[in-house]
Amino acid sequence: MAGNIIPAIATTNAMTAALCVLQAFKVLKNDYDSAKMVFLERSGARAINTDSLKPPNPDCAVCAVAQRKIFINPESATLNDLVEKVLRLELGYGEEFSVSNQIGTIYDPDLEDNLPKKLSELGVEKDSFITVVDEEDDNPRVNLEILVSERTDDKSPISLEASDADIPRKPKPAGEQQPPVNAQENGISGKLKRTADEAGLEVVEAQPSKKIANGTEDCNNTPTNPIIVEDDTGTILIDAD
Numbered sequence: 001m002a003g004n005i006i007p008a009i010a011t012t013n014a015m016t017a018a019l020c021v022l023q024a025f026k027v028l029k030n031d032y033d034s035a036k037m038v039f040l041e042r043s044g045a046r047a048i049n050t051d052s053l054k055p056p057n058p059d060c061a062v063c064a065v066a067q068r069k070i071f072i073n074p075e076s077a078t079l080n081d082l083v084e085k086v087l088r089l090e091l092g093y094g095e096e097f098s099v100s101n102q103i104g105t106i107y108d109p110d111l112e113d114n115l116p117k118k119l120s121e122l123g124v125e126k127d128s129f130i131t132v133v134d135e136e137d138d139n140p141r142v143n144l145e146i147l148v149s150e151r152t153d154d155k156s157p158i159s160l161e162a163s164d165a166d167i168p169r170k171p172k173p174a175g176e177q178q179p180p181v182n183a184q185e186n187g188i189s190g191k192l193k194r195t196a197d198e199a200g201l202e203v204v205e206a207q208p209s210k211k212i213a214n215g216t217e218d219c220n221n222t223p224t225n226p227i228i229v230e231d232d233t234g235t236i237l238i239d240a241d
Helices: 002-028 079-090
Strands: 036-040 048-052 066-072 097-101 104-107 129-134 144-150 158-160 211-213 227-230 236-239
Touching (some): 079 097, 079 158
Parallel strands (some): 066 144
Antiparallel strands (some): 036 048, 066 158, 097 104, 097 129
């Protein structure tokens, strides 16, 4: 029984690799509409299931990355050309963003010493990548990966490949919604107290209150001294013997 494990693994790996290659041909031909995600399952009526490709997930650190291509003249293009002409002027970036490549961070708002330097001095060369991270607090863009290509003509030291798509924004986290004041949960109203009508109580009108002061009584409970009576109407009555 144990001898069948290794051949089974090799066969499964070969099937999966073949399916990946078949879909890779469609990607190389830019035929994304017919490309599929393929799953090999041990349960269910079918051993192989497919599903259409999904759009990039904005929360994913891999597929949410936007991609662009720039053409540079390595002898004249500077980091300032990239920051001002491409990122700010053409792509609309603000003040808070950083630029990095394989050697590390080459620009951020606190690192402006490299702006006059040529890109070739900062490790930017043909077929290398530049990563741009938008650090704005309000509605930042997703990370941008820029592929570098060389151009030796004198038209412009740096230019961006034409693209109609803007750099997408990162999705805002969904805030927790507070329940309404009068919302009922488990059949209980959100109010802390019930009214008299809801409780089935009879409403009795309150009588005006009276205050008695400076009075003494004899053994027959008869007032012997003047009594001051004050009611809610504001009238003061003095009753004497």
